[in-house]
Amino acid sequence: MCGIVGYLGKNQAAPILLDGLSKLEYRGYDSAGIVVRDGENQAEVVKAKGKLINLSEKTNNGLDVKGNCGIGHTRWATHGEPSEVNAHPHVSDDMNVVAVHNGIIENYQELKEKLTKKGYSFYSQTDTEILTKLIDYYYKKYQIGPIDAIAKTMVRVRGSYAVAVMFHDYPNEIYVARKDSPMILGINDGDCFLASDVPAILKYTRDVYYIDNLEMARLHNGQIDFYNLDGDIVPKETSEIKWDAAAAEKGGYEHFMMKEIHEQPRIIAETFNSVCKDDKIDLSSVGLTTEEIEKISSIYIVACGSAYHVGVSAQYIIEDLVKVPVRVELASEFRYRKPMLTENDFVIAISQSGETEDTKKAVVLANELGANTLAIVNVVGSSIAREAGNVFYTLAGPEISVATTKAYSAQLIAIYSIAVEFGRVKGTIDEAKYKYYIDEIKAIPDKVEKIIESKDRIQWIANKFAYSHDVFFIGRGLDYSICMEGSLKMKEISYIHSEAYAAGELKHGPIALIDDGILVVSCLTQEDLYEKTTSNMTEVKARGAILLAITTYGHYNIEDNVDYVTYIPKADEHFMPSLAVIPMQLMGYYLSVARGIDVDKPKNLAKSVTVE
Numbered sequence: 001m002c003g004i005v006g007y008l009g010k011n012q013a014a015p016i017l018l019d020g021l022s023k024l025e026y027r028g029y030d031s032a033g034i035v036v037r038d039g040e041n042q043a044e045v046v047k048a049k050g051k052l053i054n055l056s057e058k059t060n061n062g063l064d065v066k067g068n069c070g071i072g073h074t075r076w077a078t079h080g081e082p083s084e085v086n087a088h089p090h091v092s093d094d095m096n097v098v099a100v101h102n103g104i105i106e107n108y109q110e111l112k113e114k115l116t117k118k119g120y121s122f123y124s125q126t127d128t129e130i131l132t133k134l135i136d137y138y139y140k141k142y143q144i145g146p147i148d149a150i151a152k153t154m155v156r157v158r159g160s161y162a163v164a165v166m167f168h169d170y171p172n173e174i175y176v177a178r179k180d181s182p183m184i185l186g187i188n189d190g191d192c193f194l195a196s197d198v199p200a201i202l203k204y205t206r207d208v209y210y211i212d213n214l215e216m217a218r219l220h221n222g223q224i225d226f227y228n229l230d231g232d233i234v235p236k237e238t239s240e241i242k243w244d245a246a247a248a249e250k251g252g253y254e255h256f257m258m259k260e261i262h263e264q265p266r267i268i269a270e271t272f273n274s275v276c277k278d279d280k281i282d283l284s285s286v287g288l289t290t291e292e293i294e295k296i297s298s299i300y301i302v303a304c305g306s307a308y309h310v311g312v313s314a315q316y317i318i319e320d321l322v323k324v325p326v327r328v329e330l331a332s333e334f335r336y337r338k339p340m341l342t343e344n345d346f347v348i349a350i351s352q353s354g355e356t357e358d359t360k361k362a363v364v365l366a367n368e369l370g371a372n373t374l375a376i377v378n379v380v381g382s383s384i385a386r387e388a389g390n391v392f393y394t395l396a397g398p399e400i401s402v403a404t405t406k407a408y409s410a411q412l413i414a415i416y417s418i419a420v421e422f423g424r425v426k427g428t429i430d431e432a433k434y435k436y437y438i439d440e441i442k443a444i445p446d447k448v449e450k451i452i453e454s455k456d457r458i459q460w461i462a463n464k465f466a467y468s469h470d471v472f473f474i475g476r477g478l479d480y481s482i483c484m485e486g487s488l489k490m491k492e493i494s495y496i497h498s499e500a501y502a503a504g505e506l507k508h509g510p511i512a513l514i515d516d517g518i519l520v521v522s523c524l525t526q527e528d529l530y531e532k533t534t535s536n537m538t539e540v541k542a543r544g545a546i547l548l549a550i551t552t553y554g555h556y557n558i559e560d561n562v563d564y565v566t567y568i569p570k571a572d573e574h575f576m577p578s579l580a581v582i583p584m585q586l587m588g589y590y591l592s593v594a595r596g597i598d599v600d601k602p603k604n605l606a607k608s609v610t611v612e
């Protein structure tokens with residue numbers, strides 16, 4: 001939530017800042033701003049409400065703002081409405097300190113009162129303005145340097161932050177501090193960069209530093225120095241980012257979401273190949289030994305949003321293949337319900353960004369309680385990856401569209417790999433079945449490709465329902481977990497109200513909502529549950545619903561009972577989520593386009609949810 005960039009180097013900063021912000025716009029898009037400094041001159045701040053394009057127009061694509069040193073911000077409002085005055089950067093009264101911030105300062109009220117007593121006044125409703133002025137206050141009161149002033153501020157504030165700061169007395173320098181909010185720094189040939197996420201600087205450098213919690217950094221003269229809270233230098237090495245710069249561009253597609261849907265066959269194959277060599281799954285790169293797997297007596301899965309839906313699928317898959325009890329929980333609930341974990345419990349956290357606050361805190365808690373933890377994450381070096389005992393990196397590459405598609409698919413593959421390997425180690429899967437499952441997973445990419453190729457039919461159906469008010473998704477077992485994701489995809493990018501229900505649960509209340517013309521999407525990929533779900537479909541049909549079924553080729557008699565069908569290829573039933581979700585992703589996408597919504601940046605949402 002909120003994106004930060006910074007540049008200090010040989011080139012004009014503003015165009016680089018705007019370019020970086022454009023790659024971070026998925027993190028927030030209610031306002032944006034930059035501050036740029038030309039040598040010793042006073043820094044120039046420019047802000048604009050709304051999408052980044054407004055700031056680009058206001059600055060003539062950055063060409064009108066001169067200087068080689070600057071920071072920028074794209075905002076997702078937490079404190080204070082979206083407005084130009086609340087947009088970052090924020091400045092101290094005399095422009096001595098200018099800052100951009102991602103995160104939340106929890107004790108902002110108390111700090112505001114303290115600063116008010118010291119004579120500060122406030123022009124915005126943001127906690128960032130308070131943070132900026134607190135840095136200014138310590139800087140002046142103790143007559144100390146930027147690092148010490150920021151360190152004193154860090155000790156005083158509660159909450160999460162990634163902050164980039166410029167001081168009037170220190171031209172051509174940028175300072176950074178971080179706690180619980182993402183931030184990376186990069187260097188290349190005398191140029192220094194900072195950003196909330198890799199895509200913002202991928203075009204300029206692949207050599208990045210990861211700044212740890214409660215650390216600070218100083219960008220100056222083409223180098224970056226790191227400090228701890230005592231002001232001591234912390235030595236750090238750069239890491240190389242392997243992502244391809246083109247991966248953060250639309251590559252000819254109208255929207256990132258469509259591009260990312262199309263990337264899925266490749267990403268599924270690459271993620272599986274990362275742990276499967278010569279038809280054997282090897283989780284040693286994840287950090288898990290056979291002894292650790294043997295020891296596991298129960299599994300908890302914690303995640304949010306779509307990643308949670310992967311967890312719901314995982315519950316069905318792992319329990320069936322490994323015969324170990326699995327409990328899946330929303331990370332935000334897990335954290336506060338005092339879970340009883342022992343050292344034989346295994347906690348899997350799933351997160352694309354690796355920065356979701358609730359998921360991260362769930363991992364911290366699981367570690368404290370002595371459980372072994374594994375993170376399935378997409379972003380290398382992210383906070384959750386660093387907290388967890390073991391890491392399974394999904395190889396989805398940068399996911400820019402706010403609505404996840406390819407990361408969700410890669411997470412499913414991680415779950416299949418874990419389930420099959422755990423089953424082998426625990427003796428619930430024999431040699432023949434093991435080989436069969438591996439072959440089935442390897443066949444998924446081609447099947448996904450086939451579904452994507454026939455996307456025109458989904459587009460046609462979506463256009464028919466573009467003006468629906470309510471849509472229901474029903475299914476049983478694994479199909480229910482897929483419906484949860486289908487429903488979320490629909491509501492978050494088309495703004496059509498939708499709900500997913502376990503088909504058997506309908507008559508316990510929700511069926512009261514079924515009326516003439518309401519679209520009910522049913523998912524039928526599990527042979528044992530097929531007839532049960534069709535009975536539930538008949539019940540809603542009798543009440544006027546229009547039925548769209550997603551089922552596998554071969555079930556042609558379904559056409560007698562439903563209005564529309566989308567057929568998908570067959571796979572082993574445990575792996576059907578990977579196939580059945582594709583028409584649902586496409587449905588959400590096409591509905592969004594048909595309704596004229598900004599598909600990649602739906603309102604009120606941010607890609608990486610770093611607040612509770």
Ligand code: F6R
Binds near residue numbers: 307
């Ligand atoms: C929905 C979506 C969100 C995320 C959720 C968790 O399309 O993307 O529901 O799945 O915010 O985010 P991560 O996976 O980054 O922890």
